[in-house]
Every structure is written in structure tokens, then in C-alpha cells.
Amino acid sequence: MKNLLIISLLLISVSLATSQSVTNQLAFVQCLQQPPTRFEPSSTSDVVYIPTNTSFTTVLRRRIPNLRFDKPTTPKPLAIVTAATWSHIGAALTCARQFSVQVRIRSGGHDFEGLSYTSTVPFFVLDMFSFRSIEVNLTEGTAWVDSGATTGELYYRIAEKSNVLGFPAGLYTTLGIGGHFSGGGYGTMMRKYGLSVDNVVGSGIVDSNGNIYTDRVSMGEDRFWAIRGGGAASFGIVLGYKIRLVPVPEKVTVFNVGKTVGEGAVDLIMKWQSFAHSTDRNLFVRLTLTLVNGTKPGEKTVLASFIGMYLGRSDKMLSVMNRDFPELKLKKTDCTEMRWIDSVLFWAGYPIGTPTSVLLETTVTKKLFQKWKSDYVKRSISRTDLGLIFKKLVEVEKVKMYWNPYGGRMGEIPSSRTPFPHRAGNLFNIEYLIEWSEAGDDVEKKYLTLANEMYKFMAPYVSSNPREAFLNYRDLEIGSSVNSTYQEGKIYGVKYFKDNFERLVDIKSKFDDINFWRNEQSIPVRK
Structure with a gap:
């Protein structure tokens, strides 16, 4: 097993081409596979995928709907961590901090610029695919939905329990909840009930130190405010959202x-x-x-x-x-x-009469x-x-x-x-x-x-000064950060968030002053 690991790391060293030393990159991969990461040896191969794994490409591509970011020249991660437990997340973050490797958090993979699975610097993908639990509480009229679940799965599980409850969210049924909600969440019921985030009442988040906050009280109202439309990837790893279901008619x-x-x-x-x-x-x-x-x-x-x-x-x-x-x-x-659940299929482009079980399909078939x-x-x-x-x-x-x-x-x-x-x-x-x-x-x-x-x-x-844009329709051409500075971030930040940008910067500076959570369009710290 040890010899196999050494061979794997040597093979990776041939394929990696980044500005940081290969030694640190290899050490990062080895950190994921060795103590003290707390991965059980029997489960490591099912959690950590490196480029020499036969399943690496399959796991990477399973949630890449946009072929612009599925090319041989697209930068690849040092590893994919398909976390199955909260401890897996904390262990991966420990290695990332130790070896200065950035994290890309992927739920559905529908980030239109591929920022949840690409980067120009050494990075790994934290794939939330395994976090897909959905618990519907009819007594409260609420549901808990994990970040890795899709909108289709959420709609299906609500309809399983009730034909007079629904939720305002997106038209694409393979959208990951983590990214969709954290950017706002448009839907066909927004004129009646607002956005997805307008109906979020709770959440859980992991910070850069691996600390887990299981509700809005423990994470604090500032952070809870930020992850409902401000792009959660700038503030931590959202484990899921507690949502308020909305009434819909029988027809x-x-x-x-x-x-x-x-x-x-x-x-x-x-x-x-x-x-x-x-x-x-x-x-x-x-x-x-x-x-x-x-x-x-x-x-x-x-x-x-x-x-x-x-x-x-x-x-x-x-x-x-x-x-x-x-x-x-x-x-x-x-x-x-x-039925409302059938209208979900109508908006997604399925022929009328399509079985609702298609909502449980999580992979985009037409790329x-x-x-x-x-x-x-x-x-x-x-x-x-x-x-x-x-x-x-x-x-x-x-x-x-x-x-x-x-x-x-x-x-x-x-x-x-x-x-x-x-x-x-x-x-x-x-x-x-x-x-x-x-x-x-x-x-x-x-x-x-x-x-x-x-x-x-x-x-x-259209709007001007600024020319406004919607975060869920990510567009790097309106501004992109190279050095993660406040000046760079403000260019795109005011277009996405207008006056709310400054509050997001303050919250970011308070809870992530080292700017651990960053990407080409993340919220910057105030420095």
C-alpha cells in the first residue's frame, strides 16, 4: 500500500503544473491519505480521489454540465474529497490550511463559470454529493435540505408528503441546493413568495478551522444573513438549509x-x-x-x-x-x-405526463x-x-x-x-x-x-451605475479578482450586491480575516 502511494504521488508530480512547489502539493495529497486526517483507512478510497485513481475523471465530470469547463486543458484539482461526514470536511480543511491549498465547494456544479471545480491556483474539490438528506416536517411546514441535494430531489420529497405544499426555487432540477440558495434562487413563484432565500429560516456552516455551527444562533445573525444571497463559498461550507414551505393549490x-x-x-x-x-x-x-x-x-x-x-x-x-x-x-x-409538482417538470422542459421520478436524477445528461x-x-x-x-x-x-x-x-x-x-x-x-x-x-x-x-x-x-448582475448567473467578464484585494472585489461586488457589498465585506473581514474562503469572485476582506 505504501509503495502504491509513492508511485501515485510520483505520477501526480508529472501532471501538475502550478506556481507552487510540487513538494507542497504532494504533501497535501499525502496529508489527505494519512493520519491525522481521521479518515478511516477502509473508507479513504471512497472519499479521496487523486488524478491517478481510475474513478477520478468520472467523479470530477459527474457534475460538470458546461462543456467549457470539461476540456483536457481545464485545470484539474489535486484531489476530490467526497466527504461523507462532518469530520471528513474538517480533516480536508486541516490539510488545506497546512499546505496553502484552496478549496472549491461543489454541490450541483451549475456555477456558470465553473468556479466550484476549477481554479488557476492549486486547489481541491470538496464535493457535497453525499450530503443529500431531505427531511420534510409537515407539522411545522418546514424542511431541512442538505447542500448536496438537488432542487429536483427537494421538489420530489415535498410532493411525497403533500400535494398542497411547495417551494420557490429554480427551474433546472439538477441545481445543487448549496449554490442555488446561497446566490438567491429565482423561481416561477417568486412574484408570490419571493426568492428561495426569502424562505430560508435556518442553516448550518463549517468555518475554516473545521468548527461546526448547526443553526443560525450558533453561527450568528451576520453570517446567517451573508449566506442567503451573498455567496456562501466566501464564508464557509454550508451543510444545509432549513426552509419554510409555501402553500400551493391542488391544481x-x-x-x-x-x-x-x-x-x-x-x-x-x-x-x-x-x-x-x-x-x-x-x-x-x-x-x-x-x-x-x-x-x-x-x-x-x-x-x-x-x-x-x-x-x-x-x-x-x-x-x-x-x-x-x-x-x-x-x-x-x-x-x-x-399538480404543482408536475408544473416543475413542465418548466424544466419535460413532456407533459413525464413521471415525477425523473426529478431524482441528479446528473445532467445533455451537456x-x-x-x-x-x-x-x-x-x-x-x-x-x-x-x-x-x-x-x-x-x-x-x-x-x-x-x-x-x-x-x-x-x-x-x-x-x-x-x-x-x-x-x-x-x-x-x-x-x-x-x-x-x-x-x-x-x-x-x-x-x-x-x-x-x-x-x-x-x-438596462440598469446602470452600476450595471447590475445576478450572482446565480455568474459572469467573470463583469470583474474578476487576481490578488483577492478589496479594490478588485468591489468591481464585481457592487454589481452583484449594490449597497449590500460593504456589509458583506465587513462580515467577511470579521469571520475570515485570513481570506481562506476565496475564488475569482469571492467577497474580499477589508485591507
Whole structure:
């Protein structure tokens, strides 16, 4: 066994290319596999994976949905620790502190810039995959959900116990709870109940010394505030969240109606901008803009899809739609009534009738190269400017836009209640997405250029000073930290957090003055 370890370490030394000495890196790996890390010898091979392990690549790739960060040239971790107990976490942190190795904390792996499993400095991945317990308490109307569980698993376990309770969280069912909640957590019920973090009532966290705080009292209100929208990876390892479940009706109603520019999409979008944020808060109507073939050969046009859900029956929803958005001419045949849990599958893109057991699948099966960006819109975009936007979408071809309406509960919660500041004053949020399947650096550069071209074009129509962004749609192009300084952090920090950034810095400086928890977009300390 000892000889095998020596051979493994020698093989690693050949593959590692970082600025720190190979000796320290090898010592770090050896630290993980030897006392006093407190890993049981029989379980070490099931917990610690190094590059020479036959399962290393499989374990690393199982939660990498974005092929941009799954290339041979992507920096690889010195090790992956698939912690199964709290003591495993503490042991791994002991080695990281001793040998100055950074930690990347991965729950679902949907960080759009791959920061939960990549780095330009020596690092290891702490994979929370084994922490997936979900305990639903119907008496309290709450649930505890571990950081490594997915939104799909959470939705499924809630529906197992009740068909009149749900939770406002994301559309992708393989999102890891740890990252999704710690960044805010958008969902289709946000106009009714706010974000995921607005319904978090407790949590647990491990600090850099391995100290475990099992509730908000022991961790303190400052730290509890910070990890609900401020990016928990800047403050520690969140073990899980206690959430308040929300009431949902036995039946909800969904629809998806698409119109091209030639079919009057511009008029409909003009009305959507005044309707979507001001209508009944039980109604959420998302707008997507995608490129489709036109009526003439070789012609391209924009398709506007109005995708909605009403927390109630179709008759009531049609009454609201006919009152507030009659221009869409929504008909009963456009609507489908279903259980709330089935609406989760609808929003995730599954065909109606798909068994809910698919929510228990934790691995992304369809992987593509992706780039996301975000914006906030505070005033309606004119008809003339919509025409210009459509023309630009045709030019950049592959960029898709998702417009998510605000209003309702989102406009009532103070911007300082959680680190997530984007509350009142917003009409809607924009997601930009470009996806491609071809590999190659030149191809990637081409598509990233198109995404940035569209983003730059939209500047006159969105927030400014700062141009706001959403942490869950991570974007390194709005600012990145090389030396982990306050000056670097403020560039992206005010865009993500606005006035809440300074409080996050104060909390970070108090509880992590050595800046142990850091990455390319972490909260800096005040130095």
C-alpha cells in the first residue's frame, strides 16, 4: 500500500503544473491519505480521489454540465474529497490550511463559470454529493435540505408528503441546493413568495478551522444573513438549509404561446412590459426570445414565447388574462391544469405526463458549451428599440433571451433584508444564454464574442451605475479578482450586491480575516 502511494504521488508530480512547489502539493495529497486526517483507512478510497485513481475523471465530470469547463486543458484539482461526514470536511480543511491549498465547494456544479471545480491556483474539490438528506416536517411546514441535494430531489420529497405544499426555487432540477440558495434562487413563484432565500429560516456552516455551527444562533445573525444571497463559498461550507414551505393549490395552470414578429410579437411585448410585473401575483408569465426560420427561404425572425403559470384553475387564470393581457388572446385550449409538482417538470422542459421520478436524477445528461450573462430592466423598452433588439438578435443568431417579470412579493421585500439587492424598481430580469456543441478554442471565442456583442448592445436599456448582475448567473467578464484585494472585489461586488457589498465585506473581514474562503469572485476582506 505504501509503495502504491509513492508511485501515485510520483505520477501526480508529472501532471501538475502550478506556481507552487510540487513538494507542497504532494504533501497535501499525502496529508489527505494519512493520519491525522481521521479518515478511516477502509473508507479513504471512497472519499479521496487523486488524478491517478481510475474513478477520478468520472467523479470530477459527474457534475460538470458546461462543456467549457470539461476540456483536457481545464485545470484539474489535486484531489476530490467526497466527504461523507462532518469530520471528513474538517480533516480536508486541516490539510488545506497546512499546505496553502484552496478549496472549491461543489454541490450541483451549475456555477456558470465553473468556479466550484476549477481554479488557476492549486486547489481541491470538496464535493457535497453525499450530503443529500431531505427531511420534510409537515407539522411545522418546514424542511431541512442538505447542500448536496438537488432542487429536483427537494421538489420530489415535498410532493411525497403533500400535494398542497411547495417551494420557490429554480427551474433546472439538477441545481445543487448549496449554490442555488446561497446566490438567491429565482423561481416561477417568486412574484408570490419571493426568492428561495426569502424562505430560508435556518442553516448550518463549517468555518475554516473545521468548527461546526448547526443553526443560525450558533453561527450568528451576520453570517446567517451573508449566506442567503451573498455567496456562501466566501464564508464557509454550508451543510444545509432549513426552509419554510409555501402553500400551493391542488391544481395549477400552465401555458406556452409563441408569436413571431410577423404575427404581432412587438405589440404583445409592449403590453407584456406593463402587464407582467403588475398583474395578479399568482400569475407568472415569462417571455423568451429565440431565433427561428421565417416564412421565406433563408429568412430568420424572432419568436416571442409567453410561458405562464397560474397558482389556481384555468377558469380563474383566463379571467385574469382576459382582464390584464387580452391582446394575447389566450384560449382554454392553450391551458393545461396539473399538480404543482408536475408544473416543475413542465418548466424544466419535460413532456407533459413525464413521471415525477425523473426529478431524482441528479446528473445532467445533455451537456453543451454555454455562456450566461444577466441584466435588470427598470423602464419599458420602446417599440422602436424593440425593433432594434430583434434586428440584433438576428445578427448574433444563437443568443437567447429570457425575461423574468418582477412585481408582487419581489417589490415588497427591502433590498437589505438579504444580500440579494435587486428588489423594488425592477420591471424584469434578463438572462442571456448562448449554447453550442462544437469544440475548439476558435469556436468558443466566436460564440463568446457574439454573447458580449448582444450584452454590449443592450446597455442603453438596462440598469446602470452600476450595471447590475445576478450572482446565480455568474459572469467573470463583469470583474474578476487576481490578488483577492478589496479594490478588485468591489468591481464585481457592487454589481452583484449594490449597497449590500460593504456589509458583506465587513462580515467577511470579521469571520475570515485570513481570506481562506476565496475564488475569482469571492467577497474580499477589508485591507
